[in-house]
Structures are given as C-alpha cells and as structure tokens.
Amino acid sequence: MIAFRRMDGRLMTCQHCDEEATVHLTETVGGRRRDLHLCAACAKEAGVALPDSPPSLALDSVIQSFIVSNVGELVGELAGMTCPDCGIKFMEFRARGRLGCPHDYRVFSGGLLPLLLRMHGATRHVGKVGRSRPAASRRLRLRTQLREAIAREDYELAVQLRDQLRHKDADA
Amino acid sequence: MNLDDLTRTSGEWLRGTGPESDIVMCSRIRLARNLADFPFTNRASRGEKLEIETNFKSCLGSAGLDLSYFDVNNMATLDRQFLVERQLISRELSSGEGPRGVAIGPQENISVMVNEEDHLRIQVMLSGLSLHEVWDRINRLDDQLEEYLSYAFSPQLGYLTACPTNVGTGIRVGVMLHLPALVQTKQIDKVFRALQKINLAVRGLYGEGTQAFGDFYQISNQQTLGKSELELIRILTDVVPQVIQYERTARQVLMNERRQHLHDQVSRAYGVLKTAHTISSEETMLLLSSVRMGINLGLIDDLEIATVNELFIQTQPAYLQKIQGNELGVEERNVARASYLRSRLGNGRHFESE
Numbered sequence: 268m269i270a271f272r273r274m275d276g277r278l279m280t281c282q283h284c285d286e287e288a289t290v291h292l293t294e295t296v297g298g299r300r301r302d303l304h305l306c307a308a309c310a311k312e313a314g315v316a317l318p319d320s321p322p323s324l325a326l327d328s329v330i331q332s333f334i335v336s337n338v339g340e341l342v343g344e345l346a347g348m349t350c351p352d353c354g355i356k357f358m359e360f361r362a363r364g365r366l367g368c369p370h371d372y373r374v375f376s377g378g379l380l381p382l383l384l385r386m387h388g389a390t391r392h393v394g395k396v397g398r399s400r401p402a403a404s405r406r407l408r409l410r411t412q413l414r415e416a417i418a419r420e421d422y423e424l425a426v427q428l429r430d431q432l433r434h435k436d437a438d439a
Numbered sequence: 440m441n442l443d444d445l446t447r448t449s450g451e452w453l454r455g456t457g458p459e460s461d462i463v464m465c466s467r468i469r470l471a472r473n474l475a476d477f478p479f480t481n482r483a484s485r486g487e488k489l490e491i492e493t494n495f496k497s498c499l500g501s502a503g504l505d506l507s508y509f510d511v512n513n514m515a516t517l518d519r520q521f522l523v524e525r526q527l528i529s530r531e532l533s534s535g536e537g538p539r540g541v542a543i544g545p546q547e548n549i550s551v552m553v554n555e556e557d558h559l560r561i562q563v564m565l566s567g568l569s570l571h572e573v574w575d576r577i578n579r580l581d582d583q584l585e586e587y588l589s590y591a592f593s594p595q596l597g598y599l600t601a602c603p604t605n606v607g608t609g610i611r612v613g614v615m616l617h618l619p620a621l622v623q624t625k626q627i628d629k630v631f632r633a634l635q636k637i638n639l640a641v642r643g644l645y646g647e648g649t650q651a652f653g654d655f656y657q658i659s660n661q662q663t664l665g666k667s668e669l670e671l672i673r674i675l676t677d678v679v680p681q682v683i684q685y686e687r688t689a690r691q692v693l694m695n696e697r698r699q700h701l702h703d704q705v706s707r708a709y710g711v712l713k714t715a716h717t718i719s720s721e722e723t724m725l726l727l728s729s730v731r732m733g734i735n736l737g738l739i740d741d742l743e744i745a746t747v748n749e750l751f752i753q754t755q756p757a758y759l760q761k762i763q764g765n766e767l768g769v770e771e772r773n774v775a776r777a778s779y780l781r782s783r784l785g786n787g788r789h790f791e792s793e
Contacts, residue, residue: 308485334603353478365556367482369475369591369599372606383596383603389665392597394608395578403475403589410476410487 281306334364334382350374352411368407406432440507440543442518446761450525450547450564453752455744457567461735462683464615464655464748467564468573468672470581471557471600471609475591479601480554488538488554495553498587499542504580506542506549511535517766520757526564528552549580556601557609559584568679570612570672578668597664607664612672614679615644619654619732620689627656630682638662639678644751653724653731653751658682694736705733709742713784717773723754723780742784750783 280286286306348357355367357375366372372379383390409432416425452465473479474494477487496508511519511532519533527550528541539554552560561584563577591599597607605611621627631641644655658679660671693701708729711718731747733739752758759775760767767775 353482355482363481365481365601366479366603368478369473369593372593372596372599379603383606383664386604387607387662387664389607389662391595391665392593392607393665393670394597394610394667395581396594397590397592397598398585400475400589403591406476407478410478414484 280304281309283309333386334361345375345378348375348378352407354411369404370407440545442509442521443761445521445525445543445547446758448547449749449752452526452548452564452566453745453748454566455748457565457569459680459683460567461744462617462686463568463679464617465564465566466568466570466573467562467613467615468570468577469560469562469611469613470577470598471605471611472559472561472581472584472588472598473591473600474558475589477558480556480558481601483554485537491558492538492540492553494588495542495551495559498584501587502583504542504544504583506544506551508542509540510538511540512538517757517760521761524752524755524757526752529555529560531555532560548576551580551584557605559588568614568676568683570614570676574612574668574672604661605663608666608668608671610663610668610671611659612668612675613657613659614675615655615657616679616682616686617653617655617728617731618682618686619728620693621686622654624689624692626685626689630685634658634678634682637674637678639674652721654728655751690732690736701736702733702738705729705736705738709733709739709784712780715777715780717770718777718780719773720754720756720776723776724751727751727754746783750780753783754780 282304284306286308345357349355350367350371351374352370353367355371357378360366360371360375366375380390409428413425413428413432416422416428452467457463457466474491477483477491480488480491483491499506499508509522511522511528519528522528522541523530523533525547527543527547529552532539532541532552532555535554537554539552541553542551543549548564550562552562561577561581563573563580565573565576593599598609600606600609618627618630621630634641638661640659640661642657642659644652644657658675660674662671666674708726712723712726712730727747727750730739730742731744734742734744734747754776756767756772759772759779762779763775
C-alpha cells in the first residue's frame with residue numbers, strides 16, 4: 268500500500284475522520300476532477316470500497332455447479348444486467364451463487380425463474396404468507412440513493428435522504 | 440445468561456427424551472428471513488449490518504422475548520468455536536466478518552443468528568422426533584419477530600433469501616439420527632441413495648459438508664419453494680420412521696447373529712472411555728457411538744443416555760478448553776478429554792485429574 272504524504276511530509280488523514288487515509292481515489296464528476304482520501308472504515312461506509320468480503324465463500328460446491336450449469340452461457344441482455352439497488356450483476360450471481368438484495372428476484376427474474384424451476388420443481392410459493400410492507404422496499408431504494416449521495420459527496424441530498432429514511436422508519 | 444453459564448448446563452435437545460429418542464437425537468427447524476429494506480448480508484456495508492443488528496436487538500425487547508444476545512463480532516475465537524460445537528451458531532457465522540451475533544433461548548432450544556448468509560436464521564431444536572412441536576414453536580417465534588421487523592416477502596416467491604436454494608418457505612426441516620447399526624452392516628449408503636432420490640439431503644452432525652461422525656446423520660429437505668411448511672414436514676415425518684425401522688432391524692440382526700461380538704465391542708468401548716489417559720476426538724466419537732447403541736440394546740445398564748449424548752458435545756475441543764480455562768494443544772486436549780471422560784463415566788466416583 269502506498270502511504271500518501273502531504274506537502275509538509277505528514278501522513279494524509281481521512282477527509283471524514285482523523286485516521287490515516289488508505290483509500291485514495293481520483294475521479295471526474297461532471298467534468299470536475301475530485302480527489303478523495305479516506306480511511307478503510309470511512310471508504311467502506313461511503314461505499315467506495317468493497318463491502319466485507321464473504322468469508323471463504325463456504326458455498327456448497329454442489330449448489331454452485333448447479334447454478335452454473337443451469338444458468339448456462341449468458342447472452343444478451345441478462346449478461347449485462349445490473350440491479351439498480353444493490354449494484355450486483357447477474358454474472359456475479361452466476362459466479363458466486365448469492366444474490367445482493369430482495370429486489371434481485373424481480374430484476375433478474377428472466378434468469379432466476381428457470382433456475383428455481385430446476386431447483387425446486389416450482390416457481391410459486393405455497394405456504395406461510397408474510398405481511399406485505401411496501402414501505403420497507405422503498406426504504407431499500409432510499410438507502411441505495413443515500414449510499415450514492417455520500418459517495419458523490421452530495422451531503423445536502425444525503426441529509427434529505429437520511430431524513431426521509433428516518434421518517435419512513437418511524438412510519439414502519 | 441453468559442457463555443460461562445452455558446458450560447455448566449447442556450441443551451435440552453441432548454436430554455434423550457421424546458419420541459424415538461433411542462435413534463432420533465433431535466428435531467430441528469430453521470427459517471431463513473431477511474429484512475426488506477437492506478441489501479443481503481454479503482452486500483451490506485458495515486454500517487448497514489450494524490443497523491440490522493440494532494433493529495433485531497430492539498425487536499427482542501419490544502416483543503418481550505426471553506433470548507440473550509451475544510455479539511459474535513467481538514467474541515474470542517474459542518468462544519465462537521464453543522457455540523459452533525453446541526450447534527447454536529454455524530461455522531459460517533463464526534468465521535464471518537463485521538457486526539453479527541446470535542440470540543439464544545433458555546435450555547438452548549432457540550437460536551437466532553443475525554447477519555449470517557441471511558439477515559436472520561431462526562432455529563428451534565427439541566430432543567426426539569417432535570417436528571410438529573418444533574414447527575409450532577418456531578412459527579410462533581417468527582410471528583413475534585415479524586410484528587416488529589419488515590421481512591422481504593413476495594406473494595409469488597415467498598420469503599426472499601440470499602441464495603435461491605432457500606427461497607419460498609425459507610425452511611429447513613431436519614432430524615438428527617443415530618444410525619450405528621446401518622453403518623456396521625454397510626447398508627447406510629443404500630439408505631442415502633434412496634433419500635437422495637426423493638430430494639432429501641443427508642449431512643453430518645455439524646451441518647453442511649461435514650463428515651458424519653459418531654454415526655450421526657441429519658436428514659433434511661432441500662426443496663423450499665412450491666410446497667408448504669406442513670407438506671415439507673410431512674415428507675420427513677413419513678420417511679424418518681422408515682429409516683428408524685431399518686436401523687432397528689439392523690440392530691436386531693446384530694443382536695441375533697453376532698451378539699457376543701456386539702457385546703464385546705460395546706463393553707470394550709465403554710472400558711476404554713472409562714480408563715484411557717489420552718484419547719483423540721475421533722476415537723471418542725467412535726466409542727461413544729458404540730456405547731450409545733449398547734445402552735439402547737440393554738447391553739450397558741449403569742449409564743444414562745443423556746450423559747452419552749452430552750459427551751458427544753462436551754468432548755469437543757472448545758468445551759474442554761473452556762472448562763480448563765486456557766488454550767490447549769492437541770496432545771494436551773487428548774489428555775484433558777480422557778480425564779474428563781473418566782470423571783463423567785466413573786460410576787459417580789470422581790477421579791482427580793492428574
């Protein structure tokens with residue numbers, strides 16, 4: 268890892284807290300160049316670093332090969348599809364066997380339903396019925412927008428979104 | 440409740456009571472549940488996992504549930520291993536990262552893992568073959584939690600889970616069986632193949648992918664979508680009695696045709712466990728399995744089945760180290776295990792540990 272130093276030779280500190288910055292990003296947003304220096308924890312919080320890697324992917328290899336063989340070679344639309352809420356690509360699911368959020372079942376239904384049919388011999392739930400709480404699913408969308416706003420450093424929007432989330436939490 | 444309290448008790452499911460408990464160690468059901476407004480655990484940020492954990496803990500309070508919460512993230516490795524041995528958490532939760540934990544009920548019948556592969560993995564266990572009672576309890580608990588938590592649920596696909604193998608009911612109905620005679624008479628593979636044909640999975644004592652030890656096998660459903668919870672339970676309650684019958688027949692054959700040999704094997708196993716001064720975990724499991732069958736066949740009459748059931752768990756590495764109060768290497772554990780076995784099996788006489 269490269270330690271970034273300021274002009275005066277001191278170590279670069281995180282822009283959000285006083286820890287040493289270990290994640291350094293330079294990106295162009297709306298034609299403007301922007302430098303971001305964050306510690307590992309803040310980078311994770313801001314969504315610019317990958318979330319905690321799954322432990323050893325203790326995935327049953329049987330399930331894994333089942334998914335790969337039944338999803339087959341991906342062509343066209345499905346191959347490039349990304350969930351707008353959790354950012355997972357269908358290809359990633361195919362490789363890792365885990366979905367990213369509840370909305371994936373809708374976003375990737377074209378690829379998942381044939382898989383469910385082979386796995387369970389069915390594509391329709393029979394059994395206990397959970398309560399429907401549509402507000403909760405809207406909060407998932409808000410959370411995504413909040414993560415993105417923080418990553419863009421659009422704090423004004425982030426505050427608004429956080430308030431909306433609090434509001435909805437109180438409603439729930 | 441704290442972890443040290445657990446070392447002084449043992450789970451209700453080891454008590455060796457309930458229907459068919461000579462062969463059925465315990466019945467267990469787990470439900471996979473996720474909160475609708477968060478990404479699944481593998482995709483959640485540290486902050487989001489913390490929120491999930493906080494929501495769950497406050498739900499425990501609001502619902503007035505008598506469960507003690509343990510923070511696994513800040514727990515010593517030995518304690519995590521101890522919870523795995525007791526079947527209260529999975530290896531995956533133990534080796535995971537970030538905010539996560541487990542809520543445990545009195546008598547260790549209930550455990551709810553937080554931020555495992557799914558946000559919640561609810562588990563209820565009872566000794567013997569008692570799946571309907573387990574279902575009643577877990578269904579009630581699930582309802583109580585849902586009063587305060589918004590589950591990810593779709594009318595078409597049911598409870599939504601991180602892995603599509605669990606979607607729908609999110610249920611795994613399992614029965615843990617002790618099948619030493621089927622192993623000895625080499626019929627166990629035949630039974631496994633038959634179970635796999637009807638879509639039932641067979642696993643060892645410690646769940647997915649682990650080798651069966653102590654001749655314990657867990658039979659469970661694989662399908663979770665398209666059949667109701669009660670239909671899936673019925674498949675198990677139809678099939679398990681047949682497996683029990685095969686095991687009983689195999690035991691009878693051993694008793695009729697090789698009684699001397701069997702009696703000798705059981706007595707030697709008991710003798711070694713009572714007198715050894717160093718013993719490995721594998722050998723202990725093997726011998727305890729013989730002793731357990733020996734008690735059920737009336738070949739040993741001075742030992743409780745509950746004691747043997749407990750010893751399968753209490754001779755595991757983490758438990759031995761917890762009661763010793765310090766970490767032990769393999770050799771030291773083998774000595775500590777033998778000493779512990781002598782003290783538990785010494786017909787009420789307590790041997791000094793050297």
